[in-house]
Amino acid sequence: MVDIKFIAKMAGVSTATVSRVLNKSKPVSAELEKRVLDAVVKYKYYPNIFARVLVNKRSFMICILIEEAINQFQSLILPLVSRYLLEKGYQAIINIVSADTEEKIRTFEALEAKQIDGVIAFFYIDERTIKRIKSKTQIPFIQSEPLVHSVSYYEMNRKAAYQATQYLIDLGHRKIAGFFAESYENSFLSARYEGYIQALHKADIEINEKLCIKKNISMANSIEMVNELLDQSELPTALFCVSDELAIGAMFQLAQKGLKVPKDISIIGYDGIPMGKQIDPKLTTIEQPFAFWIKLMIKELLGTIEGDETVNISQTDIVKYSPRLFIGGTCDKPREV
Structure with a gap:
């Protein structure tokens, strides 16, 4: 079992030293800190989000940007996004922005300053605005389209x-x-x-x-x-x-x-x-x-953050998971027919 005692043993230090390194409660020497962090990384010991941030120099947080108000469809997919991010070791936060382009760009800059790892924008961003965002920030982001870059x-x-x-x-x-x-x-x-x-x-x-x-x-x-x-x-x-x-x-x-x-x-x-x-x-x-596409969307974003390859999808799956007609009871022939 990988716990604080195990990490202390592998690093050749006391459990108190491990605690001080991870929680930054008291200063320790650079040499001791390195031994502890090396053991943490090697044995994947992440007792809490703060330790992960310390070891990986990342927040493990993804911001979901929503324009002005949450609609019924977004409220349906938000829990799926949050759940899937959590499964991948990330926490989702939600930020509401107006339709104003300048505010959106400032929001991207603020999120990067707060060391947010990536952004999922639940709205369309035109090419000109994309270029402006990329000229001002390096934060990885994906928008509602394309969900996956290999798909139209x-x-x-x-x-x-x-x-x-x-x-x-x-x-x-x-x-x-x-x-x-x-x-x-x-x-x-x-x-x-x-x-x-x-x-x-x-x-x-x-x-x-x-x-x-x-x-x-x-x-x-x-x-x-x-x-x-x-x-x-x-x-x-x-x-x-x-x-x-x-x-x-x-x-x-x-x-x-x-x-x-x-x-x-x-x-x-x-x-x-x-x-x-x-x-x-x-x-x-x-x-x-949407569940299928959201998983791919998040996989592609996390791949960009973590340096993995872009998601690829077969033509068979594109056809299989394309939107399709559900026939309920609200359509009929016109009265005169």
């Missing part, structure tokens, strides 16, 4: 949104509205919009910009988006929402207006949050196998 997360989202819209088209819908996010170009959210547009184009359905409503993603905003949709001269028969939060919020608001789903309007979401299966009818949506 943009393309995965585009294909899934295309599949969702095509499902509505196959049911016979021609008047398909969309609730989308105000987002950067080339982000995974803009990819979902592109997939929607491409499906309509392929089906020779004219794009009605008035039916494409964009706001920040939140269940609260869905109320305003539904009201804007109902102000149109003609109600669409189907609605594609860029997130489940928007879809569920839209269902509640439509019910307040006396409209039934899917009798009066079909709705499809994106994410696969548990709440979607707890409502009646269950939400038809695009489910994301």
Whole structure:
């Protein structure tokens, strides 16, 4: 058993000396300190985080950056991120930042100053901002896209949104509205919009910009988006929402207006949050196998921190763990079909 007595014996010192070195309670000679730390490293004796920091000159802490507010999907994956980091010997901390680019850059600088080992950003960072962050800090980080550098997360989202819209088209819908996010170009959210547009184009359905409503993603905003949709001269028969939060919020608001789903309007979401299966009818949506991708994302970040190789993934696994359609009860053929 590797304990403080064992380390003291291997280093040829007393247990009190080991304690002083690890806790820095009292000074010891450089020679004694080296003997103790060499034994600690050799026999992997890490009684607490402070000892690990002392031996490895690292904090073993990863910061999860979230922009302004935690949404339902993030609240679902945060425990998985924290648990997996803990399994790898790291502690997760959470930091909320605004959408302001300058604040984000200052946050990266502050985290590096505090010796945080790495950052997981739960939002899109454009190329220009990435270059600025890297010019000011050396802290390793990974963002929500690409989750893994060998995979196009943009393309995965585009294909899934295309599949969702095509499902509505196959049911016979021609008047398909969309609730989308105000987002950067080339982000995974803009990819979902592109997939929607491409499906309509392929089906020779004219794009009605008035039916494409964009706001920040939140269940609260869905109320305003539904009201804007109902102000149109003609109600669409189907609605594609860029997130489940928007879809569920839209269902509640439509019910307040006396409209039934899917009798009066079909709705499809994106994410696969548990709440979607707890409502009646269950939400038809695009489910994301997020647990698989989060493990790879963290593995890649820790590989960068620890000097390991970049994560590789087979094409078979990319297909196997791509987002896919879950058919609930919120979609049906349009009434006139």
